[in-house]
Amino acid sequence: MNRGRTRNDGGRYSTPRGRGRGRGRSPSRSAASYSAHHHGPAGPDGPSSNVSSGNNYGGSHLEWRPIVPAGSSISKQFDCRSTSKSPCRENPSCPSTKDEVSSDLGKLKLVESSPEAVTPKMEQVYCKSISVVSSASAFEKGFPSIDFRDKDLSIRRTQKGKIPGAEVESDSSLRVDGSPALDTVHLGNEHSPHKKAVDNGSSDISGSLAVRVPYDICLVRAEKSVTLKAPLLEQNRAKRNEAKRSIEGTCINVLRPGMILLKSHIPIKDQIEIVNKCRDLGLSSGGFYEPGYREGGKLQLKMMCLGKNWDPERSEYGDQRPSDGAKPPLIPSEFCQLVKGAIQASHSFLREHHKVPIVEHVLPTVSPTICIVNFYSESGRLGLHQDKDESRESLNKGLPVVSLSIGESAEFLYNDHRDTESAKKVKLESGDVLIFGGKSRHIFHGVTAIIPRTAPMTLLDETHMRPGRLNLTFREY
Ligand SMILES: O=C(O)CCC(=O)C(=O)O
Numbered sequence: 001m002n003r004g005r006t007r008n009d010g011g012r013y014s015t016p017r018g019r020g021r022g023r024g025r026s027p028s029r030s031a032a033s034y035s036a037h038h039h040g041p042a043g044p045d046g047p048s049s050n051v052s053s054g055n056n057y058g059g060s061h062l063e064w065r066p067i068v069p070a071g072s073s074i075s076k077q078f079d080c081r082s083t084s085k086s087p088c089r090e091n092p093s094c095p096s097t098k099d100e101v102s103s104d105l106g107k108l109k110l111v112e113s114s115p116e117a118v119t120p121k122m123e124q125v126y127c128k129s130i131s132v133v134s135s136a137s138a139f140e141k142g143f144p145s146i147d148f149r150d151k152d153l154s155i156r157r158t159q160k161g162k163i164p165g166a167e168v169e170s171d172s173s174l175r176v177d178g179s180p181a182l183d184t185v186h187l188g189n190e191h192s193p194h195k196k197a198v199d200n201g202s203s204d205i206s207g208s209l210a211v212r213v214p215y216d217i218c219l220v221r222a223e224k225s226v227t228l229k230a231p232l233l234e235q236n237r238a239k240r241n242e243a244k245r246s247i248e249g250t251c252i253n254v255l256r257p258g259m260i261l262l263k264s265h266i267p268i269k270d271q272i273e274i275v276n277k278c279r280d281l282g283l284s285s286g287g288f289y290e291p292g293y294r295e296g297g298k299l300q301l302k303m304m305c306l307g308k309n310w311d312p313e314r315s316e317y318g319d320q321r322p323s324d325g326a327k328p329p330l331i332p333s334e335f336c337q338l339v340k341g342a343i344q345a346s347h348s349f350l351r352e353h354h355k356v357p358i359v360e361h362v363l364p365t366v367s368p369t370i371c372i373v374n375f376y377s378e379s380g381r382l383g384l385h386q387d388k389d390e391s392r393e394s395l396n397k398g399l400p401v402v403s404l405s406i407g408e409s410a411e412f413l414y415n416d417h418r419d420t421e422s423a424k425k426v427k428l429e430s431g432d433v434l435i436f437g438g439k440s441r442h443i444f445h446g447v448t449a450i451i452p453r454t455a456p457m458t459l460l461d462e463t464h465m466r467p468g469r470l471n472l473t474f475r476e477y
């Protein structure tokens, strides 16, 4: 699957800042194409609160981006030193030891500073160990506890909380990691020496201050919390959608040679299992993250790779995620069974209804070694691209991409060319499987919109999935 980037298609598929690696590849799904329709760097979940803004400074940086309810209180405690032994001398506004800064976000506490890491020349402040805890009373379980000592990072995930009687969820995305492309936290204010250290590209600080917090695709109810039901109108709409789908039942459409859409192919109980499995994997090492650029642009979805890692920066596969070295989790065998079943169903359909004598010539069989899981929030998008970073052999054989959709519906575009105007459009609903292989393996495709409030009610009730869409694409390398 090369999702490399080259052309700026009227700006729609250009990188956020006109960036591109310019490796001379044809346009394909890439960081560039992911960024189509970006609404700025806030990412798929829209604007989020920042303790301090997270610019990129060529190296890693730290930014805390929890989304928390108004009214909760939080404090930051800093224990910082400079070589002059006069804390934060350069910047009086930097909180000194045990200085508490109230904000409405959470509690960030540096429990250990590292004098040996201080570079005398720069009089910077380094912190080797940090611990982050929540102080918001209504959110005692709402933030992760993070313990980071000398690259020995352990993250204890704690439950997210809900304010009883309110429909507000806590969330957080605090990350400790050396990756420049990640959201991180500045420990201090914009002018603090912490930031300056990063500005100066210190390698000591990069890799010692970033915190990665897993992204949870489901909303977790805290004990004793009260969950307000969706408005009746919404419930009815979701129920109608579900009923309609079950009346229509499964059906198979050949959209073009090698491109097959299996409507409502995945039973709801399997959809629930997929969400739960993806959620568990997504919270573990190698789980969901927000792919982005070194320069700071964000892609409009959360992504997790199974089997092999796909790197949007380089448009290539690898065994590790470059940003944090995480190894992609294995593809669960149940997922592979689903893919097999969908190919078999397509083959039977082609034999029976299209009288195709050798169905593998139209739609080759695939044994997936890669699964890319995308979670689109309601503002998520994916620009037109080709999947062509897989091996030459796989691409030449036309081994299909098998795509499962779960949650809210999506407007899916496909075309022979990279042109949205003339592209055909199809709605992908929860439980649908779309396969494109053989002569359709190289189609340009993308997601132009997520249609809000279209997820099946049962799925939402059983999983508490966030508003959005989960998409899994399986490929054989
Ligand atoms: O979300 C979708 O339906 C398409 C995803 C896709 O094209 C990809 O991951 O390469």
Ligand SMILES: [Fe+2]
Pocket (backbone or CB within 6 Å): 029, 385, 386, 387, 445, 473
């Ligand atoms: Fe794709």
